[in-house]
Amino acid sequence: MNTATDDILRLERVSVRLRTASGTAQILRDVSFSVGRGEIVALAGESGSGKSTALLAVLRLLAPGAQTNGSILVDGQDIAPLRGRRLREFRARTARMVFQDPWRALHPMHSIGRQLVESARAADPSLSKDAARDLAGDTLARVGIPDPGARLRSYPHQVSGGQLQRVVIAMALVASPSLLLCDEPTTALDVTTQAQILELLQELNRDLGISIVLATHDLDVIADVADKLVVMYAGAVSEEGPTQQVMARPEHPYTWSLLQAAPGRHPGERLRAIEGRPPSPLAVITGCPFAPRCEHRRDVCDAAPLTPVPVSDLPGRHSSCVRVTAQSARSTERTSG
C-alpha cells in the first residue's frame, strides 16, 4: 500500500456542496482515493456520478460558491491554502487537465505554436522564447504530430479532432507536470483515434513516469490502461481496487451493472442497460445510494456505509456494498475461528 509520500494525489473524504436555486446539491460525498507515483487511475461511473467535479476540485476550478470539505494533497502539498500566484503556478506546472473538448484549452485565434510557448513559459518563466519554441516542436513530435515545425504555425481549426487532442496533451506536457487529469479525453473521438490517444497516454506514463487520472463513463476504455479503478456512484466511491481484479470479480452490484452495460465486453450480445436513474444531487441519501436500482437489495442496505471498506479476503479491494463486506467479514471469522 502507498504511503503518503508515494502518492502524487490523495483525496481524503472530499465533499462538495453547491447552493442552487432548488436547494443545496451534494455533488461529492466523502470521496477518498489516491494515485500513486507513476500510476494510471481510472475514475468510472455513469453521467452525473461526480467524476468531473472530483477532477475540477483537484485544480480548485469548481464553480464559485462551491463548498469543499476534506483534504486534497498533491505531491504531499495541501492545495486548499493556495491563492494568487501560487495557485496559478500549481495549475501551470504541477497538475494539468485534458478535457473531452479540446476547445476548452485552445484559443481559436492563436497559433498552436504560440499557445504551446505560452504554456511552457507559464510553467517555467526562465525559458526563453526560442527555447520554449524548441520544446514545443519536440513535444508535438513526442505526441505523434507529423511535421511539427509546420504545425506550430497552424491554427487549431486547421487540424483534425484526434490531432487536436494530441495538441492539448502537448500543451500540458510542455509544462512537465507530475499529474495529468484527463476528463473523458477520448469520448468525442472515433474508435480508432480513441485507441491511439489511450496508447499515447500509456506511453507518456511509461516513458515519462507521469501519473494520470482518467475519468470515463466507458469501462471498455480503461480495461487495459488503468492500474487502479475507482468506481463512483451518486458522488461517492462505491468500489475500488486493481482494475483487472475489479473487472474480473466486481464486489459491488453497481460495478457489475456497469460492466454489463459496457458494449465492448459483450460483442454481439444485447446490452443490459442499468434500469432506473441515479439519485438527484438534491436528494437526501441514507444508506446505499444504489439500493433503489439494485436487484440484490435487502433491508440491511439502508445502513450501508457511504465510503468503501476493505473487502477482507481481497487485498487492495474496497467496496461500500454492505452485503459484500458482511459476507467477507463472515468468511474471515470462519477462517480465523
Ligand SMILES: Nc1ncnc2c1ncn2[C@@H]1O[C@H](COP(=O)(O)OP(=O)(O)OP(=O)(O)O)[C@@H](O)[C@H]1O
Ligand atoms: N455548477 C453546477 N451546478 C449544479 N449542479 C452541478 C454543477 N456542476 C455539476 N453539477 C451536478 O453534479 C453532479 C455531478 O456532475 P459531474 O459533472 O461531476 O458528473 P460526471 O460524472 O463528470 O458526469 P459526465 O459523465 O456526464 O461527465 C451532476 O448531477 C451535475 O448535474
Ligand SMILES: [Mg+2]
Ligand atoms: Mg464529466
